[in-house]
Amino acid sequence: MSQSHNGKEKVVYVGDSRVKKGSMDNIPHDYTAFPGKSEAFIPNFLLKEWMVGAVVLVGILVLTMGHPAPLGYPADPLTSGFIPMPDWYFLFLYQLLKYPYVSGDYILFGVLGVPAVAFGALLLAPFLDTGKERRFYRRPIASALMLVSLLAVIYLTKVSWDHYEHQMALTNTKPEHIVREEKAREALEAGKPRPNPLKKETIAIIDEDDPAMAIIQAQCIGCHATDLMGNPASGFPALAGVGDHLNKDELVDIITNGKDGMPAFEGSLSTEEIDQLAVWLAKQKSE
Numbered sequence: 001m002s003q004s005h006n007g008k009e010k011v012v013y014v015g016d017s018r019v020k021k022g023s024m025d026n027i028p029h030d031y032t033a034f035p036g037k038s039e040a041f042i043p044n045f046l047l048k049e050w051m052v053g054a055v056v057l058v059g060i061l062v063l064t065m066g067h068p069a070p071l072g073y074p075a076d077p078l079t080s081g082f083i084p085m086p087d088w089y090f091l092f093l094y095q096l097l098k099y100p101y102v103s104g105d106y107i108l109f110g111v112l113g114v115p116a117v118a119f120g121a122l123l124l125a126p127f128l129d130t131g132k133e134r135r136f137y138r139r140p141i142a143s144a145l146m147l148v149s150l151l152a153v154i155y156l157t158k159v160s161w162d163h164y165e166h167q168m169a170l171t172n173t174k175p176e177h178i179v180r181e182e183k184a185r186e187a188l189e190a191g192k193p194r195p196n197p198l199k200k201e202t203i204a205i206i207d208e209d210d211p212a213m214a215i216i217q218a219q220c221i222g223c224h225a226t227d228l229m230g231n232p233a234s235g236f237p238a239l240a241g242v243g244d245h246l247n248k249d250e251l252v253d254i255i256t257n258g259k260d261g262m263p264a265f266e267g268s269l270s271t272e273e274i275d276q277l278a279v280w281l282a283k284q285k286s287e
Contacts, residue, residue, distance in 0.1 A: 082231075083167050092153045095160035118149075172261040173235040205240060205284065212280035215273055219265065228284070235261060241286040251278035 086094045093115075097103050102110025129142050136143045168175070174182075183195050205228060216228070216239075223236045230238035242251070255274050258264035265274065 083164065083171070083173065085164055088157070088161075091160040092156035095156040095163070121145075171235060207280065207283060210280050212277050215269070215277050216280075219269070223262075239281060240284055243282045243285040246282070248278045248282040251281050 085091075096114065097107075097110050099110075100106075102114060125142070129139070131139065133139055167173075180195075187193065187195055220228070220239065224230045224239045225236075228239040230236040246254070252274055254262065255269070255277060256264060256266045269277070
């Protein structure tokens, strides 16, 4: 104990700080037995953590309300051009599982072994690294391992994203959120209401009993869907209503030689079948 500046009030030393006796009633009576401690964990320290957590939570809620996650297009199991991708924070694991030593016969090691090693290292870190030094440049092994891990995650994420963009370019596919933004912008410029991606537009199929439907069923619905409305997010245009902007000769040329990622059917369909298909498609008009 010591005397304060007025000579009467006593001051109690609590670790490295000086706390007036009676000013912090929640400090245990034997708190001075713990050097360096100046306040009780409950409620002083814990209350600060709760307040910071509440502020962060409110910030996340505001961000979520201001920028909600976009709703995607309804799932279409017949779409062959869809390129599955995980969320960005799993891209490094997604890329890791593409390598031969963690996939195929070693898939269990990639799925269970690698995460187990990583999380096991984190759990054991406090027991393996018992040094009191906390400055990173004084802990070369721990700092080097953390730096290598961080660089590996960044590298794998970058490689995975580059591969995804390459696949999108090869298949002439636009991400659905880009397609949705373009349609919304076009509707806004035209003074029309914003389109709803969950409400799928349908156009009636003309002359469904035509023999050309057999060719459609065998060759076309895999990309253009069973209702022939296509899949804009994957770059497959609708065949329903295609007669509004393409005539029979143009359709023959596209079917024969292919266009914009569509394969040529010159070898797989006869000239008569191509002509029959083009005539039927030319009749498909929205009005």
